[in-house]
Amino acid sequence: MTENAYHPQSLEPAIQERWERDGYFHAPAHPSGEKFYALAMFPYPSGQLHMGHVRNYSIVDAIARYQRMRGKTVLHPMGWDAFGLPAENAALKNGSAPAAWTFSNIEHMRGQLKRLGLSYDWEREIATCTPDYYRWEQWLFLQLWEKGLAYQKLSTVNWDPVDQTVLANEQVVDGRGWRSGALVERREIRQWFLRISAYADELLAGLDTLQGQWPDQVLAMQRNWIGRSEGAEIHFPLADGDDVIKVFSTRPDTLFGATYLAVAAEHPLAMKAAESDTTVARFIERCKHVAVSEASMETQEKEGVPLGIQVRHPLTNALLPVWTANFVLMGYGEGAVMSVPAHDQRDFEFAHKYQLPIRIVIQSAENSPENPHELEAALTAPGQLIHSQSFTGLDSQAAKGAITEALVARGLGQKTVNYRLRDWGISRQRYWGNPIPMIHCPHCGVVPVPEKDLPVELPTHYQLHDPRSPLLDDPAFLQVDCPQCGAAAQRETDTMDTFVESSWYYARFACPDAEQMLDARAADWLPVDQYVGGVEHAVLHLLYARFFNRLLRDVGLLPKDGAHDEPFRRLLTQGMVLKDGSKMSKSKGNTVDPQAILDRYGADTARLFILFAAPPEQSLEWSDSAVEGAHRFLQRIWRMVQDYTGPVPTLAQPLGDAARDLRRAIHQCIERVTLNMEDRQHFNVVIAACMELSNQLARAEATPGSDEHAVLGEGLRTLLLLLNPFAPHLAEALWDKIGDGVTILTHPWPVADPAALHSDTVTLVIQINGKLRERLDFPIASQTKELEASVLAHPEMARHLQDKTVRKVIVVPGRLINIVVS
Incomplete structure (x- = not known):
């Protein structure tokens, strides 16, 4: 190996020691100028990093380093979500104390994170299992x-x-x-x-402020979880006694189609019936072994038993039987539902199973059946009421209001809003x-x-x-x-619940040594400007954090200014790292040890590969050959800079044609990379652009003292600046050779020069029958007819058009030309 060869195993620790010694990633107590708070969902200290961790933290680190280069004061902390059941299970298995196991794992994983060269302010590190953290909860x-x-x-x-x-x-x-x-x-x-239900409306309304900043999928999941619905609370009096069963329905227009009520197995009426009815008692016992989630209840076979009691219909006084059913949750509403088999599919299936009456009261189309025996499925669409006494003929929307008013008049109901959120x-x-x-x-x-x-x-x-x-x-x-x-x-x-610890840690990072839960520093740093984590936390963690942020505001720890209502301004949910088409797991034997990658290729290669392999929100497939390809690319950049001779000369004006074209490519790359860093966060496109620029720089015929040599120097410096968020160790080391004499960490992000971007030509994509064949330059002022003639006559097109008949030439101005041939 030569003295100037690329050896990341020795280079990277030396660079990291320099960063730590000089405190480059230390965030001040209060931000000066424009602030940027970059945060990844902190890890459980299981003992080993996995490739999902590497991806998550590499994404956030790239964003943090980029924002520093944009001149912002950046807060980028790390800590440990350290309470939880895995520590107990490990302690039972290993005969150790959970605390000792947890802190040993933290020590090891901290070392792994530092080996990745992540730009954390380690002085702000927190572990949620320490008394100085959890006392504030x-x-x-x-x-x-x-x-x-x-x-x-x-x-x-x-x-x-x-x-x-x-x-x-x-x-x-x-x-x-x-x-x-x-x-x-x-x-x-x-x-x-x-x-949390006290904040349901506010949590729902807050999602509107996050539109365009959070993934639509996450916003939809949270809206569905909160589940606001308007309807009526309807009271069904017991036939014997003075009590009523209260149900909530979003479809009071179907009230005349109710033929039975169903209550949860834990409902007091079911429990009372079980005292004298062994069938009910056995049913309740079976229900004890079914999870209490809506999802599990929706997928299980619908079962129930009659309780032997009846209620009166609030508007007709008809007697309706009461059943207990395994699809009713005690925790939702008052544990009872109105069952309308003709207009609810679940009720329809249950009624068919137990031969309960079905009554059609809504016609949703001209040919809707009125005979329930003709139904093959429930009629769930709104329509016009039939068989509904004085409400017959009303459409569903009008009937909802009218029937609710009738219930209110009788003291047997009221208009209300319900939530799925509990x-x-x-x-x-x-x-x-x-x-x-x-x-x-x-x-x-x-x-x-x-x-x-x-x-x-x-x-x-x-x-x-x-x-x-x-x-x-x-x-x-x-x-x-x-x-x-x-x-x-x-x-x-x-x-x-350990979700409590993760519901406010982001705020404690802003003031980890505060002598109260939060101090004024929290308001200065919050909200988090960029939050990154798995979509599996789309509902619970993110919803609880949004709830806690409002609690912190309402106990006086955050300002009530509207700007601090939401904890995370922008959210990125990264995809999984797959191998052999499935999620990495020890049980499948398809894991990749990050430490082995670091030992063989170095941190920069691991980071570059995992950010280049796919857009961050999509899953990526692990590829050993692609890892090697990322390493070869870094080796190539290393050699290009090492081979560059002499100081970077001043650019002469005007430049020759070749130098001008090369400089245009450099500044086009700056423009493309900045767009994808700032708005789209498509880091794979950014790295691809850097690879393309490196190819153009490698082709430059740059003898020392020439225009091209000067532009090549500018290009190499630009390339290192653009790669700094992704391969920071290599960028730092090579900046020592051709930079400005100080660390690359203090250098601003490059800005595209409008003069360099100016061109008299435009590069168009050339397609044949819709497939890419060439990229060719044409005068920028060319009209459509001129472009059609020029592309057909271009020497590069001869081999593509040989033995072909041109049927049509389609020009999309400024973008492409598609030649249709046969």
Whole structure:
């Protein structure tokens, strides 16, 4: 190997040491000038980086480095989402304490991130499992308790009997716990909730402000999750007694088609019926082993049993039977639905299965059947009412209002708005999490921990032997005096959902040493200007973070100026890294170890490949040959700069034709790259443009002292500046040779010279029958007829048109010429 060969394994650590020594990525306490906050979703410290991490962090680092070159003050931090079940499972398997396992993993992964050369301000590093972080969640929880936004209630949950914890709906796969594989059970236990429903309208309206800055797919998913719908609350009086069953319906126009009601298995009426009806009792027991998510209930076979009770139709007084059904959720509305089989497909299938009446009350087309026996599926479209007493003849929209008014007049209903969004259950019956700061007193009930006693620290010494939380058996943690009456009491042993930690970490990064949850620095840096992470977090994490941002505002920690309502101004959801056509996973044996790539090729190659292989929002397929190709490209740039002799001369004016054309290519590349960095974020196009420019520079016949030699020097310097966000180590090292004597990190982003871009010619794409064949230059003032004649006569086209008959020449001005031949 020669002295000037490209050796990233030794070069990159030396460059990183220089960056760290000189503190180039340190963000000031308060931004000066225009700020830019670049953030990737922080990782769980599992112990090893995977290629998805490399892609995520390379994307954000490229953006952060670019914005620094644009003259902005950049905040680019990193931390660790460090609480959670995996640490407990690892501790059980390895006989270690979760805390020790977690901090050991953090140490290792920090080293891996530093080896990638990511431009983090490491002085702002946070780990969510440290008391100086999670104490502020406890503080906020107390504020929310005072405001009535945190509360405890009985709730039906997914219970994993092996992991001994509540599972979110998303953690139940085919009826089994996502980690243990155990059949889940539905249990009713007391849970702590945050009242996110109080912010439903605001969270929905806020999505409009993110239009064009967040992916449409994510906005649609959040709108659907919040699920605002207008309709009527309808009261069905029980035939025996004074109580009513309340249901919500978006289709009060179908009320006269209701033939039965269905209630959840946990509904009080179902539970009461089970006391004397073994069929109902057995059905309720079966329902306990089905997840409580809407998705799981939609896909399962619809089943139910009658409860032996009836209600009266609120407008006709007709008696309707009440069933309990496995497709009704107790947590949605009041756990009851009005069933209209003729106009709801689920109700239609259920009615057919159990031979329940079907009554058509909407005609949605001229030939709509009136006989229910003619129905092959439910008629779900709006239309004109039939068989609906005085409302017959009204269209659906008018009938909704009129029927609702009739219900209000009878005191049996009201117009209302409903949401799919339900309050956030944050209780977890596991150890490795943030203790909920509440105390249970036999005299005073539930009492908050006094602020002066925060944080309630989680003991970290436990050696775990089974999934049961050791907090339940630790008197030192569990036993405490009631802060109100002084009697013997017990601490809450539930810990917070780890989504709580990730719901505000972005704000703490702005002031990680604040002596309160946030200080004035947070308002200066927020919102995050660019957030990057997986689309799998499109709903829960992002929705919870948006909710928390408003909580922080409403307890006085962020300004109520509208500009700080949303936490993330712009969102990019990167695609997965695939190998052999599927997501990388150990179980499939198709993983690629980032460390092996770093050891063989260096960080710049890994970063360049993963940003070049596909647009960031799309999945990319791993390719060993493409990694080698990225490495060869960097080697080529290294040799080109090393071979460049002499200082960069001053450009002479006017330039010769060849030098002028080369300089135009350089500045066209600047223009193209800047557009794709600033707006489109298509880094693959950026890198392709740099590769194309390198080819043009390599072809330059540049003898020292010539115009082309001077332009070549400008081109090489420009190329290093454009590559700096993607291959920063190589760019830094080569800038030492042909740069301006200071680090490339302080050099501004290049700006295209309008004079250099000016041309008397235009390059047009030449197609034959729609397929690209050439790119040719023509005088910019050429008219369409002149272009048609010129392209057919051009020497380069002779081989393409040989033995062909030209049928038509189509000119798209400024872009392309398509020659149609036969």
